[in-house]
C-alpha cells in the first residue's frame with residue numbers, strides 16, 4: 001500500500017517510541033483476517049495487558065531452557081539432509097527448523113505437520129489471492145480442543161488468560177495466537193535462509209565464526225540488521241488524521257492516515273552505520289531496529305536468536321560446508337543498499353556433508 005514512509009534511524013526510532021502520535025491501533029492483513037493481531041495492533045495501556053499474557057512464553061529463562069532442544073532439532077535435521085547431495089535451503093532446512101522449533105516453543109509438537117503444510121507464510125496462496133480460511137479453521141479447532149482438554153501448551157495459556165478479570169473473546173484469542181504463529185515464522189525462515197545464503201557464498205565469513213564461536217551473537221545481530229526480515233510496519237499518524245478531519249466537513253467519514261515505519265531504512269542509515277550495505281559479522285556497536293523498538297519491540301527476539309544460534313552451532317560442529325548452486329531472489333533497496341527482500345528459492349550443495357560423532 002502506498003502510504004507515506006517514515007525513514008532514517010532517528011525518525012524511525014522516535015516514531016516507535018511515540019505511540020500517542022504513531023498509533024498501532026489498526027488492523028492489518030485486511031484481505032485475510034477480520035480481527036486484530038494482539039498485542040501488535042493496539043496501543044498502551046491496553047497493549048501492556050495483552051503483552052503480559054505472552055511474556056512468560058518468551059522470557060530469557062524459558063528461552064535458555066529451550067535452547068538445547070533447538071540444538072537437538074538442528075542436529076537431527078542436518079543428519080536428515082546429509083543423505084542428499086543438495087538441499088532446498090528455504091523449505092527443507094529453514095522452514096523445517098522453524099516449524100519444529102515452534103512445536104517446542106508452543107509445546108504443540110503434534111501441530112508441526114499442519115504448520116509445515118501452510119508453506120513459508122501463514123496465509124496460503126490461492127489463484128484468487130491470499131487465503132486465511134485454513135488458519136481460521138485451525139484456530140477454531142485448536143481452541144475448542146484445549147477448552148475441552150487443557151494442556152501445558154501456548155494455546156491453553158491463551159485460552160485461560162483473562163483481560164482485567166474477564167475471559168478473552170474468541171477474536172482476542174485468535175488475535176494473540178495469530179501473531180505468535182505468523183510473527184515467529186517467515187521472519188526466522190528468512191533470517192536462517194539469509195545466513196545459509198551468505199555463508200554459502202562467503203566462506204571467509206564461515207571461517208570467521210568457525211574460528212571463534214563467541215562471534216555468533218554479533219553475527220546474528222548483523223544479519224538481522226542487514227536483511228531486516230520485517231522491513232516495515234504500518235502506523236496511523238494521529239496528527240495527520242486530525243488535520244485531515246479538521247479540513248473536512250464534520251459529517252465526512254474520516255480516513256485513517258496510515259504511514260509506514262521503515263525499520264530497514266533505519267538499519268541502512270549511513271549516518272549511523274558505516275557502509276551499511278556491507279555485511280560485517282563483527283559490527284559493533286550495532287543499534288539496529290530489525291526487532292523494532294518501543295512498546296512493540298519484538299517479544300520473540302530471543303527465540304529467533306536462540307533458534308538461529310542452534311542451527312549455526314550444529315553446522316559448525318558437524319563439519320558441514322556448502323555452496324549455493326542456484327537462487328531466485330526478489331531484491332529490495334533500502335537507501336543505497338540492495339538486499340534480498342524475498343528468497344523464492346535457494347538451492348545448496350554440500351561440499352562437505354554434515355557428520356555427527358554422537359553427542360553434540
Ligand code: HEM
Nearest residue numbers: 039040183184187188229230233291292296298299300304
Ligand atoms: C528474525 C526474526 C524476527 C524479526 C526480524 C521480528 C521483527 C519484529 C518487529 C520489527 C516487531 C515490531 C513490530 C511493530 O513495531 O509494529 C515485532 C513484533 C513482534 N514479534 Fe517479532 N520478529 C522476529 C521473530 C519473532 C518470533 C520468533 C516471534 C514469536 C514466536 C515473534 C513475535 C512477535 C510478536 C508477538 C510481536 C508483537 C509485540 C508487541 O506488539 O508487543 N517475532 N517483531
